[in-house]
Amino acid sequence: MIPSDHFTRFYNEIFKFLETQGEEALEAYWLAISKNQERHILDLIQTEGLAGMYEYWSHIKIEENCDMDLDFDEDRLELRMNVCPSLSKVLDNDAAPMERYCDHCAGWIGPIMDKTGYHMVYDVIDRTKPQCVTRIFKDPAKAREAEKDAKLLMGWPGHKLG
Template sequence: MIPSDHFPRFYNEVFKFLATQGHAALEQYWLEISKNQERHTLELFKTRGLTGMHEYWSHIRDEENCDLDLELHDDHLELRMNVCPSLSKVLDNDAAPMGKYCDHCAGWIGPIMDKTGYHLVYDVIDRTKPQCVLRVFKDRSKAEAAEKQATLLMGWPGKRERE
């Protein structure tokens, strides 16, 4: 089994290879990751909503020793990644990071949120710095307002366009 601190580096190389095959190949891979993550999250998010999302990411924060702030509000959940352990490990490597490495997070989370009726606003801020802000809203208009404040807004495979 691959050690956990090597996994992001492995992902980085897989992403680089898939990028040579075209963006559609990357998106297909991210959708496969999303389908796998559905087994762990979809029912929890559908039945427990923002509270279930908070439970999930609280567990991830502790399990992966993430430097992140997680706030549950009445109308949204905010995850502020202060130092992303995944991108940090990729940056602490002799191989250059894949230019859109951070996009894989929205690539798997976004499709799940679309299936739950929640609205994801994923602000990577800067692809070269291990930080981001993820916000999840039940109310679409609040998500649209938050999107306008994003520095570098992420999309994902199948993201519904705003009407």
């Protein structure tokens, strides 16, 4: 098993390599990750909706030792990553992070949200700082409204912003 400090570096280098093969190769990889992640979260979303997402990311917060705040109500889930452990580890290594490193989160989460009828707003904020905010809504109008407040809004394969 690869230690987490090495795993994020490995991931970063895979992203860099795939980017040299073309944007389609990188996005295909993220879609493959998304398909794999469905085994872990799809049933929770389909049966418990936003509460299932909250349950899933509450476990991730502990497992990955994330400095993350989760806020949940009947209309939306917000994940506020105060210090992303993944990007932090990449920044701490001697190799520069791939410019689009943070897009991998939207690349796997977004397609699942689309598949389940939820609407995600992914605000990277600043690609050089290990923080972001993800908001997931039932109501597409509320998602469009939240997009207006995003500093650096990211989409994902197959998704159109706005």
